[in-house]
Amino acid sequence: EAGVVQSPRYKIIEKKQPVAFWCNPISGHNTLYWYLQNLGQGPELLIRYENEEAVDDSQLPKDRFSAERLKGVDSTLKIQPAELGDSAVYLCASSLDTLRTQYFGPGTRLLVL
Amino acid sequence: KQEVTQIPAALSVPEGENLVLNCSFTDSAIYNLQWFRQDPGKGLTSLLLIQSSQREQTSGRLNASLDKSSGRSTLYIAASQPGDSATYLCAVTTTNFGNEKLTFGTGTRLTIIP
Numbered sequence: 001e002a003g004v005v006q007s008p009r010y011k012i013i014e015k016k017q018p019v020a021f022w023c024n025p026i027s028g029h030n031t032l033y034w035y036l037q038n039l040g041q042g043p044e045l046l047i048r049y050e051n052e053e054a055v056d057d058s059q060l061p062k063d064r065f066s067a068e069r070l071k072g073v074d075s076t077l078k079i080q081p082a083e084l085g086d087s088a089v090y091l092c093a094s095s096l097d098t099l100r101t102q103y104f105g106p107g108t109r110l111l112v113l
Numbered sequence: 114k115q116e117v118t119q120i121p122a123a124l125s126v127p128e129g130e131n132l133v134l135n136c137s138f139t140d141s142a143i144y145n146l147q148w149f150r151q152d153p154g155k156g157l158t159s160l161l162l163i164q165s166s167q168r169e170q171t172s173g174r175l176n177a178s179l180d181k182s183s184g185r186s187t188l189y190i191a192a193s194q195p196g197d198s199a200t201y202l203c204a205v206t207t208t209n210f211g212n213e214k215l216t217f218g219t220g221t222r223l224t225i226i227p
Contacts, residue, residue, distance in 0.1 A: 004156070040219065040220075041217075041219055042117070042202050042204070042216075042217025042218055042219050042220060043157070043217050044217070045214065045215065048213075055212070056212050056213075056214075091156055091157070093156075093157075098213050099144060099145070099206060099208075099213055101147070101159050101162055102159065102215070103159070104149075104156035104157040104158070105156050106154075106155050106156045107154075107155070107156050109154070
């Protein structure tokens with residue numbers, strides 16, 4: 001069974017540029033999560049989807065971050081414009097439903113110069 | 114606000130030794146607690162999940178315990194191997210009006226010395 005797939009694995013951009021990350025969850029997993037992980041810290045939730053509905057986006061900085069999961073399968077997280085402080089690892093995870101074990105992708109490592 | 118603390122931040126032990134990693138949390142009203150492993154440059158892998166009604170879970174050489182009333186969990190690794198070297202993260206799930214939230218600790222970076 002394929003795990004959670006994320007792309008790209010690495011991204012280097014200049015500040016003020018836009019960037020997008022893509023995630024394909026495990027087949028059949030209704031719940032999808034985007035996390036932000038700073039160096040030496042644990043992941044912090046940005047947004048959680050139940051199918052195509054964003055049910056918890058309270059931690060998403062909506063002035064520059066957006067996300068979508070149009071068909072309730074794969075998802076895209078966008079930053080526009082990127083700032084130096086956005087440099088981090090962006091992790092995607094999925095689970096069968098809420099409160100079940102979450103399976104994580106390898107993450108996208110973003111460096112903003 | 115739930116806060117999760119892991120001590121120590123880093124640990125080095127010789128191969129073959131048994132070891133304990135510690136996790137504490139401030140709000141005991143949790144749904145479950147998980148231990149994850151993270152290898153450098155990779156995502157997280159769930160090792161053990163303990164429901165709030167359980168006291169411990171075991172998988173191979175790993176044993177995790179949960180004392181919800183005192184807000185503590187331990188991960189015991191028996192007969193450590195170099196392949197166990199990784200960062201171990203503890204995370205607790207709390208629920209609030211149907212919204213679940215997984216709060217992670219900052220992790221313990223474990224190095225097993227051959």
